[in-house]
Amino acid sequence: MKEPVMELTETDIRYEFPVLRSYPDMVYLDSGATTQKPESVLRRIDRYYRLENANVHRGIHALGEAATEAYEGSRDRVFKFINASRREEIVFTGGTTDAINLVASGFRESLLKPGKKILLSGMEHHANLVPWQLAAQRSGAELDFIPVSDDGSLELEDLEARLNNKVAIVALTQVSNVLGTVNPIDRIIDTAHSMGIPVLIDAAQSISRIPVDVQQLKADFLVFSGHKVYGPTGTGVLYGREEWLDRLPPYRGGGDMIDTVDLHTSTWNTLPYKFEAGTPNISGAAGLGAALEWLDRRDVRRVGEHEELLTEILRSRLEELSWIKMLPAPEGARTGLVSFTIDGIHHYDAAQVLDKKGFALRSGHHCAQPLHRRFGLEGSLRASFGAYNRESEIDRLLDALHDTRRFLS
Known part of the structure; x- marks a missing residue:
């Protein structure tokens, strides 16, 4: 019936x-796959195309300035939402998967080599597994995994034994997209940092339901998608501590990520633009900012x-x-x-x-x-x-x- x-x-x-x-x-x-979008988010995206449509950072005319304000205003919204220490630590990406690929690519080119390890867990989404598999295959590094116990939690008893000078990075989900397990990320970060190991947090499932303070967490990298936090698809965020983003090479080449270009060499723009090549998803960024504003009100x-x-x-x-x-x-x-x-x-x-x-x-x-x-x-x-x-x-x-x-x- x-x-x-x-x-x-x-x-x-x-x-x-x-x-x-x-x-x-x-x-x-x-909603674990994608959240629905409130009216305020849809209106913000529509407003960009109807009243502000122009490219960012490149035009001094009124529409160009309006578009840049919409884009950079959303960066400010993300910066405050996760309590980053600097707005330059917020990189817009195409989503969680894109953000993790950015970090994995950077580590593959500059920090991974034979004898190094990448520590993940047995409960990772493919987005936080496959990019690291590719990085390991192409660099000669190895993958190691924190096992999942029968009750759905991570087996952390031998965490210190797994963390040693061979581990180049730890990459873990904060909330499992299958089990709903909330992992003790703060404990894992503290243990890793005591050995000088950086940590990437996949916050795709946690960002819409757990207050995230990257300074309090002391996260080195944190990633999430706009579409799982009541925002549009094709948008996402990479938070990276400034010293780490400075160390990583550019992910893609093209416009806006450069400082100077000649026929054989180029120099790179400052953060975060070093990682934002080409015309960005301006309307998506505006919609993401509106989504975080909506969630803040709630x-x-x-x-x-x-x-x-x-x-x-x-x-x-x-x-x-x-x-x-x-x-x-x-x-x-x-x-x-x-x-x-x-x-x-x-x-x-x-x-x-x-x-x-x-x-x-x-x-x-x-x-x-x-x-x-x-x-x-x-x-x-x-x-x-x-x-x-x-x-x-x-x-x-x-x-x-x-x-x-x-x-x-």
Whole structure:
């Protein structure tokens, strides 16, 4: 039986999202893949193309100055949002994957060689695994991994033994996109820094729900995507401590990243422009700034607490069903999502039936094949929350799961 259409009012946070207004009976549970976009973000992107369309940094005319202000104003917004020490430490990228590739490429060219190691974990998204595989293959360095325990946490007992003068960099996710595990990043950074080892943090899943202060964390690099923080696709951020960004070579060549050019040699622009070759995604950067402004108004901490509550409610409800198997995540250190399987039913089949019932869930390996194999799986269903989800949607999901099992059994 089809669910009744829910009336949305202007006091409902869902009202701020055009997609959710257009499909008011849809339950969107795929924010771990991409968040929906509030009206204010869409308006900001539209405003750029309608009223400010020009290239940045190159024109002294009014439109050029407006475009530059939109672009650099968003850099200022990111700088304040993560509490960087300098705005020059904020590099705009095409997303988390692009940002990690930038750092991996820089390390490959200047700091990796045979005998060196890259320390990752067994729960990394492919975006924080494959670039390092390529860097290792091309430099002769080796990969090492912090294992994942049976409860979904990282096995850190031998962390100090793994960290030695052979390790060139540690690169870890702050929140697992499959388990929802919140890793003790501060402890890992402190241990690595005590041995002079830099750390890159993948904050793609954490930036929208956990307040991030890069100075407090003492992170050397931190990356995230705009589309997972209520902003547009094709945008992202690399935060890098100034001394590290100065050490890395340029990632791409072209306009805006140069200081001087002759036919055989060039010199590079200052930070952050050394890493921003060509015409950037100006409208995307403006939209990202608007998204962070929207999230600031909502308060990241409150959003995170809301999603953590929904996570615990869903886990407690699924625990009552013997035919549901949840992937583990340590109690007290998990947030934002729940991954699970249904006995005897393929996750793709379940997702298709749920879609017909108005539920948007992710199915598959979620770009984390090694982590699924760690638990003897090729894939799972994933329900991931956003600021717009409500407890009543969990009740509806449980009913739909019962119906799906009956239909597919």
